[in-house]
Amino acid sequence: MKAIKFPLLYLGMLGLFLVFASCAKTESREVQVSNGPADPNATTETKALFANLKKLAKDHVLYGHQDDLAYGVKWINEPGRSDVKEVAGSYPAVYGWEVGDIGNEGATENLDHVNFNNMREWIKQGYQRGGLITMSWHMDNPVTDGDAWDTTRAAPQILPGGKLHKKFTDKLDRFAAFIKTLKTDDGTPIPIIFRPFHEHTGSWFWWGAGNITPENYKKLYSFTLDYLRNKKGIHNLLIAYSPSGPGNHGGKEAFWNFYPGNDYVDIIGFDSYFHFSDSVTQDEIRQNVSTLGQHLGWVVRQAEQRGKIPAFTETGLNTIPIENFWTDILLKAIKSNPDAKRIAYVLTWRNANENRMKGHYFAPYPGQKSAENFKKFTDDPLILLENELPDMYKPNN
Ligand code: BMA
Numbered sequence: 001m002k003a004i005k006f007p008l009l010y011l012g013m014l015g016l017f018l019v020f021a022s023c024a025k026t027e028s029r030e031v032q033v034s035n036g037p038a039d040p041n042a043t044t045e046t047k048a049l050f051a052n053l054k055k056l057a058k059d060h061v062l063y064g065h066q067d068d069l070a071y072g073v074k075w076i077n078e079p080g081r082s083d084v085k086e087v088a089g090s091y092p093a094v095y096g097w098e099v100g101d102i103g104n105e106g107a108t109e110n111l112d113h114v115n116f117n118n119m120r121e122w123i124k125q126g127y128q129r130g131g132l133i134t135m136s137w138h139m140d141n142p143v144t145d146g147d148a149w150d151t152t153r154a155a156p157q158i159l160p161g162g163k164l165h166k167k168f169t170d171k172l173d174r175f176a177a178f179i180k181t182l183k184t185d186d187g188t189p190i191p192i193i194f195r196p197f198h199e200h201t202g203s204w205f206w207w208g209a210g211n212i213t214p215e216n217y218k219k220l221y222s223f224t225l226d227y228l229r230n231k232k233g234i235h236n237l238l239i240a241y242s243p244s245g246p247g248n249h250g251g252k253e254a255f256w257n258f259y260p261g262n263d264y265v266d267i268i269g270f271d272s273y274f275h276f277s278d279s280v281t282q283d284e285i286r287q288n289v290s291t292l293g294q295h296l297g298w299v300v301r302q303a304e305q306r307g308k309i310p311a312f313t314e315t316g317l318n319t320i321p322i323e324n325f326w327t328d329i330l331l332k333a334i335k336s337n338p339d340a341k342r343i344a345y346v347l348t349w350r351n352a353n354e355n356r357m358k359g360h361y362f363a364p365y366p367g368q369k370s371a372e373n374f375k376k377f378t379d380d381p382l383i384l385l386e387n388e389l390p391d392m393y394k395p396n397n
Contacts, residue, residue: 035307038263039225041235045393046191049132050238050266052392054309057344060384061334062132063377064094064347065363066314069122070114071353073365077118083351083365088378090385094345095126096314100138100148102178103171111138111147113356116178123182127190130393131386133182134193134240134313134347137175141206142168154206155216159223172224176232189236191393195313196224199271201243201254209250214257221260240267242313245295248272252298267344268303269311270295274329275318282322289329293336300339312346316362320370326377334382341382 036042037050056062065084068091070076072083084092097119100111109115123133138148142158158168182190200217203210207217228234241259246252259265272292274285296312303310312334317325334340352360364371378385391397 037238037266039229039235039237041229042238043189043191043236044395045188046236046238048393048395048397049191050309051395052390052397053132053344056384056390056392057309057342059382061341061343061382062093062345062384062389064096064132064134064345065092066096066098066347066350067112067114068092068095068351068363069126070118072351073354073361073368076353076356083361083363084385086366087364087368087371088375088385090378090387091126091129091131093384093386093389094132094134094347095123096347096350097123097133097135098138098350099135099175099178101140102137102175103139103142105170105174107174112350112352120178120181123190123192124184126386127393128184129386130389130391132193132345132392133190134195136195136198136314138205139171139207142171143206148205151203151206151208151211153211155212155220159216159219169227172227173232176228176234179228179234179236180232182236191236191238193240193267194237195240195242197221198240198242198313199244200258201249203249209254209258217258218260222264225260225264238266238309239264240269240311240313241265242269242271242311245270245272245292246298247291247295262306262308265308267309267311267313268299268306269313269343270299271314272312273316273318274325285317285322285329289333290336292333293340296334296343297337297339300342304342309344310342311344314347314349316348319359319361320364320368323369324373325370326373327380328373331377331380331383 037047068082068084072081075081082091098110098112101107102116126133140147141150141152141154142164143154144150144152146152156162157164159165179192182192184190197207197220199205200208202208207220225239243255243258246255300310322329334343349362351363351365364374377383
């Protein structure tokens with residue numbers, strides 16, 4: 001009995017060891033940790049931004065605002081102005097810009113009437129003050145020339161081999177030409193957090209679920225970045241992957257089905273708005289605080305496991321009708337989960353000028369209902385504005 005029992009025990013232990021060893025192997029094959037930007041040829045400042053943001057994310061959340069320097073609810077194109085600064089005393093730590101229409105021949109302004117020459121100057125000013133720049137692109141549908149919301153299927157025609165491939169690369173050429181002009185006076189390219197083909201697990205854009213297969217989405221993403229890196233020699237981009245959150249639009253499964261791979265991504269985040277539809281009440285928004293905290297915690301763990309930077313890439317509550325929204329909803333959600341606090345930044349959407357688009361703003365302006373509470377939110381030690389940033393572009397800072 002004994003003679004039989006021991007070899008069996010040894011065999012069993014060996015078996016267990018082999019199972020664990022192969023699991024560990026699978027795990028390390030699936031989840032590769034990266035220590036630098038996905039682009040191995042990233043510029044010195046871009047590499048520094050990646051390292052510094054990753055480090056800062058452990059203790060702070062940078063506050064960002066879309067189109068902050070271009071216009072506010074009550075003003076358009078007035079040098080030095082910013083709704084965020086006028087309420088909180090500093091410019092935001094992150095500036096969001098949108099290059100929609102940049103791909104169209106002869107375009108001088110984006111789809112929201114922001115002139116590209118002005119945008120370049122504002123990007124330069126923000127960078128020189130130490131702020132971060134992120135950029136989205138609501139690219140027109142290359143098949144129909146309709147806008148980004150024209151969901152006519154486009155990928156098969158614009159990918160390599162498709163009959164509109166050249167039309168697509170012409171758009172990338174125009175985008176690349178603009179990116180190349182984003183540099184300081186001494187010629188240093190300004191690092192840009194580029195957020196291509198965003199919100200794709202929803203189906204409202206031509207690059208979104210239902211209008212593109214996950215395979216073609218991944219091809220579109222990787223082709224675009226390879227083209228910009230290798231054909232155009234652009235090495236000042238960090239790439240932000242921003243589908244909908246893990247609780248919306250196909251959830252975690254869609255989140256990863258469309259993932260283009262660690263070689264094409266530096267920042268992993270999601271876009272999620274508080275007013276998912278008009279029927280969402282203030283009570284429902286309050287009830288969702290801890291769910292949002294869990295979702296942010298999830299994305300933090302996913303990004304960290306891969307050596308990437310987690311972020312809340314786009315959010316907001318339109319017209320901010322809840323007075324204590326900033327501390328009692330947004331900050332509370334971020335603090336409600338032990339991992340969620342490690343998101344690197346949160347970007348709220350634009351403050352459309354009231355004469356152009358009424359009732360479309362996501363940051364307060366002086367006198368707005370949530371203004372005082374926003375000041376409290378930005379005074380919290382966790383939240384950073386531009387005037388509290390260390391030098392994000394200095395290596396080994
Ligand atoms: C949307 C809205 C639109 C705008 C677009 C691109 O969310 O704000 O009014 O044109 O973003 O900035």
